[in-house]
Amino acid sequence: MEHAPQLDDTDRRLLRVVMADPRVGVREFSRRLGVARGTAQARLDKLEARGVLASWAPRLDPAALGYPLGALVHIQLAQAELEATCAGLAEVREVLEVMSVAGEFDLVCRVVARDHAHLEEVFSAIISTPGVLRTRTEVILRQRVGPRATQLLGD
Secondary structure, eight states: OOOOOOOOHHHHHHHHHHHHOTTSOHHHHHHHHTSOHHHHHHHHHHHHHTTSSOOOOOOOOTGGGTOOEEEEEEEEEOTTOHHHHHHHHHTSTTEEEEEEOSSSOSEEEEEEESSHHHHHHHHHHHHTSTTEEEEEEEEEOOOSSOSOOGGGGOO
16 A cells, blocks of 8 residues: 655645645745745645645536535446446536445445436436446535545644
8 A cells, every 4th residue: 555645844834825825826835934935836846746736726616607406426337337337427517526435336426406407317317327227316405514635734
């Protein structure tokens, strides 16, 4: 098993600043940390190269885009259909994520919809995807804890 990369105090502080306010730029990161701009840039480059800083992409809010309903769809697959099923699910616009899981089901998808009728259409598209044998759906009422990772940085 591959171990997590070791982060020193400067790396952890830099990551906290980046996660709190990613739009301010390297000059401001360096000012807040009290390090040279070149040091901040070199650290960011290394963290990106090591995969610690996985993305600078903005996060879109599906509700603000007109998709206020969310659901988790658990999928049981036919044998040896994983790749084809995932490719089919990726074609459904409202499928935001697909994760392989261990347990009773093989995949979990996070989906969104405009309203309940649209959610039914999304379910139909998923059920008709080749390789899908059975599904179980849970409608998301409200997100209580958002996507996060900075707590993994420790103290």
